[in-house]
Amino acid sequence: MGKATGFMEYERKTASERDPLTRLRDWNEYQLPLPEDELKKQGARCMDCGTPFCHTGIPINGTDSGCPLYNLIPEWNDLVYRGRWKEALDRLLKTNNFPEFTGRVCPAPCEGACTVAIHDPAVAIKNIEREIIDRGFAEGWIVPSPPKTRTGKTVAVVGSGPAGLAAADQLNKAGHSVTIYERDDRIGGLLMYGIPNMKLEKRLVERRVDLLKEEGVHFITGTEIGKDVTLDQLRDEFDAVILCAGAQKHRDLALEGRNLEEIHLAMKYLTESTKDLLDPAFETSISAEGKDVIVIGGGDTGADCVATALRQRCKSVVQFGRHPKLPDTREENNPWPEQPFVFTLDYAYEEAKARFGKDPRQYSIITKKLVGDENGKVKELHTVEAEKIIREDGSYSFRELPGTEKVWPTQLVLVAIGFEGTEDALLQNSGLDHQNRRVKAEYGEYMTNFDGVFAAGDVRRGQSLIVWAIHEGREAARECDRYLMGETDLP
Template sequence: MGKPTGFMEYARQDKIAEAPEERIKHFNEFHTPLTKEEQEIQGARCMACGVPFCQSGKILNGMASGCPLHNLVPEWNDLIYNGNWEEAYYRLVKTNNFPEFTSRVCPALCENACTCGLHEDPVSSKANEYGIIENAYAEGYAKARPPKVRTGKKVAVVGSGPSGLAAADQLNKRGHTVVVFEREDKPGGLLRYGIPNMKLEKQIVDRKIAIMEEEGVEFRTGVNVGKDLKAKDLLKEFDRVILACGASNPRDIKVPGRDAGGIYFAVDFLKSTTKALWANDMKLKDGTYISAKGKNVMVIGGGDTGNDCVGTSMRHGAKSVLQLEMMPKAPDKRAENNPWPEWPRICKTDYGQQEAIAIFGKDPRVYTTTVKEFIKDKKGNVCKAVLVKLEGKKDEKTGRMSMVEIQGSEYTVEVELVLIAAGFLGSQDYVTKDFKVDVNARTNVATAPGEYETSVKNVFAAGDMHRGQSLVVWAIREGREVAQKVDLSLMGYTNLSVQ
């Protein structure tokens, strides 16, 4: 694949990011794509390795190595190297329903498992994926293709995040009639209200939704299944139901002063900004969103959501940003016990942190630290937080390591806005209780290993609601797999591919 000597002749080139000082002035995507000629050269770097780990999606030492969708990365890298962009698009969408999303928000598991990256820089496959799908829209390849034959079977998908959309897309292509129910005002789930606009502009979501509608998928928004529409009524109307509601229960911080004003869950903060932008022509209007302007902001939790809170606060005009992480800082380079092609457990400085460093002159992250108490002002709003340092200790009985407080290490910081980005605890129980489906100890919907049908006949589950909080690419894979299982249960056979 690619040019046999390309990896020796050409250096890696990726999309160029706008300078932090400039990009915090707006909420648009801030990378400049490569030209087609530059991307063709990057395709030439794909080195025809005998075992393409980039597309393996194997779990190694508890983490995925390569793409969980098994994207045919070497094939479409070779195709664009040879200038065959249309065929590259068809190979790309063979395994991935939404490359317009993954090419923007996926952490590029393919690149981290790239053989070229063992000793040199990996192939810029994520940028090439972006180029392929955007070229397909520009040239008209990514147009709607409604199914020619309908089966007469009806499937309800509850939730319009990436897993629900993938399931709906697959089942509609098969010829089933699919209706997607979404409790928010617009479809997209976390793609719309969980991921900030500067990572995924919402017209990109709308563009794909419009194509799905043209192909026959129906979206019913503002319908909260389990409350507005009961499970028994849904099961009467549809042959099968897929629950893809996400893991939307945010993990809370239970310390004194938690009831103070000015403390929010990250998802509510991010959603308020997205809704305010779209209601006011991409400009923030005072009083329409949770604002960080002029405030000392504290983000509790690392990961993508914590970083998104940092980046959004920078765009609001925060006075300062502090990000707390309970765990120690990861190494800057792979440790000996984390060899390639495992996912690299290294410290990643993402866009929001880069912006804070550029503006404030230091990394906003403070490691091995947590909140011990929030202090209120006379109006009941948070004004300070008592922090405490942590250290790892092994439990003598269980042998497990846990982070415990270091006595006497407390200190106080000023803070007027606290954003809790400590992860999610599973599905919301009003849905699972209404459908009477079994859940596991983590409140995810329970199924047999490798299966998607729940304890209730004709009810299936997929995505974060099924596997727990994860990446968009995993949600798409689960959506494709549940669609295959549903199709098999409806028709007695299936021709839907998963990979």
């Protein structure tokens, strides 16, 4: 602990952001790095607790508390305070394969569990993490490091999102020959196509993929397992298989008018928008330009749709959520060290407020039906306000409020109400045991009902956080290595 009184002397400061109206003119990253002297102060705010809840990584009452990767946060906070950046990088990479991703898009449950946050704003852990890894690349400390020897064992990894990349990275370090199969045309999964560029620039994903290639990982794109290649074929060709295919089957609306044109699933919209940005030859079939846009779903994916629509110069944008507005401070049923459920103004909402003068979110709203014009395109959306009823057992329902019906003009509706689980191609005709669209594999062991076939990340646990995906990818790699070699040195 470099400065025992740091948490009392310094206030929390996080990365500044580019002016909202300015950044709407491009697709570049919206955050700016903190100056070094400020980062040292933020590191000094860390209390080096006897029990550092920031990296406990446990679920409490159904929410995440602390970092599931068990990042050695107090250690690298102290090293940053002392200006020992390379040592801080070494400690960070012991537990996290891709801090350049988590330092940008993770919701930071570590900060929710920070002991300072009991009474004061948390240590700016996420900003420190991001600067450590960015400095590592800038200083040339991160270079290809292929294994010195190979085991002769081969592993197929299905899916190139954070779980698949983490599993491949770990197994490659252990000396196995790893091939990643990705159904899209670019590597990265949701890192590439599910998160817009202003939140995670694709050059960062491509930089990491290039590094893995130089270290010996082999990539095959445009190949969907269960469709282009069967699981049995992979089992015949490789010594082991790890399934990290994600959980990208969208929940959809079951409403009157759903068959109208210009109603799209959020992931299709985000994917095409990113492809349109990266590939001059690609022409997206969905654009928000000049349209009244309605986003249904109050989560992060919906926020990314808002930010994307703004950059496409929409006429207006509104985001609907069924739940009430979050409180400004923690409530009694959301105590520390749980992830705090409090109101924040995310980057997308700050941009919408700057552009249109108000936060685009509408709370306690239920969509009733969609109405189209004479050409079969959506022209309006009908809603009603609702009251959330919470029962004694914690379950809840919604009661519609008569007299609150409203009609909203719209020419583009984006559906962002979450994901059901893994898509059909992998589950059907593969023989994999699964339930609720999740492949069955015991946590900590990750073996499916097929010998030598493992499952990790969202394909196993359902839609979750990037830190959980990396965590499970690393752990599945450890168990796969144990299966192949009889023992393992992987963490």
